[in-house]
Amino acid sequence: MFATGVTIVxxxxxxGEPIGLTANSFNSVSLQPxxxxxxxxxxxxxxxxxxxxxxxxxxxxxADQKALAERFAARGIDRFAGVxxxxxxxxxxxxxxxxxxxxxxxxxxYDEGDHVIFVGEVERCQHQDGMSPLLYHGGRFYTEHPL
Numbered sequence: 001m002f003a004t005g006v007t008i009v010x011x012x013x014x015x016g017e018p019i020g021l022t023a024n025s026f027n028s029v030s031l032q033p034x035x036x037x038x039x040x041x042x043x044x045x046x047x048x049x050x051x052x053x054x055x056x057x058x059x060x061x062x063a064d065q066k067a068l069a070e071r072f073a074a075r076g077i078d079r080f081a082g083v084x085x086x087x088x089x090x091x092x093x094x095x096x097x098x099x100x101x102x103x104x105x106x107x108x109x110y111d112e113g114d115h116v117i118f119v120g121e122v123e124r125c126q127h128q129d130g131m132s133p134l135l136y137h138g139g140r141f142y143t144e145h146p147l
Contacts, residue, residue, distance in 0.1 A: 003137040006065075008072045009038055010085075010093040011056040013049040018080045018093045021046055022073040024136050025115075026058060034122035036102055039115040047116070053106055055090030056120065060100040063132040063143035068095070089124055099134075100127035 010020035021044070029035035038058060040050060050056060061069055072079050084096035088103040095101075104120025135142040 001138055003135055003142075006061045006069050006134045006136050006141070007038070008059045008061065008068065008095060008098075009040075009050075009056055010059060010095070011046075011049055011053045012091050012093075013046075014052070016091075018085070019046050019049050020072050020079055020093065022069050026060075029119060034125075035107065035119055036104065036122060037117055037119045039112075039117045041115055042111075043114070050106070050118065051109060051116065055088075055092050055106060055123075056104055056118075057088050057090075057092035057094055058102040058104065058120070059095040059098040060102075060127075061134040062097055062099040062128070063134050065095075065097060065134055066141045066143065069134060069141065098128075099131040101125065 004024040007023050007026045008020050009023050010018060013019050023038050025039040027037050029037050040047060085093040088094045090103060102122050103124045104122055107121040108119045110117040
């Protein structure tokens with residue numbers, strides 16, 4: 001029952017192919033140095049690529065990207081088919097239309113329970129002024145958040 005933003009974490013596997021998954025376990029850690037964190041289930045098929053890779057990107061989704069969040073949460077599909085993206089400074093895919101992006105060096109990992117917590121050092125970040133975020137709460141997506 002905690003409202004969060006929605007992200008898609010992207011990288012390249014050992015073969016150079018793009019990989020990505022929907023995650024709402026994203027948080028800031030530090031401003032000096034700039035650090036962020038996210039977590040991934042140990043059993044995730046993409047664990048080897050993220051655990052062994054040097055860089056990844058965190059794409060903070062905009063309110064109109066609910067279908068993209070659902071696509072990157074689905075199994076057994078080519079998540080990048082037809083998805084507009086371009087390589088960031090380290091090659092990790094940056095998704096078109098994201099509200100913000102964080103390009104990170106894979107600084108450290110912590111094994112906790114059935115997940116691994118990834119701490120990334122932000123090498124570059126960008127955001128779109130005035131863009132509303134996609135939100136997640138209680139098992140549902142929200143695109144408006146009245147005050």
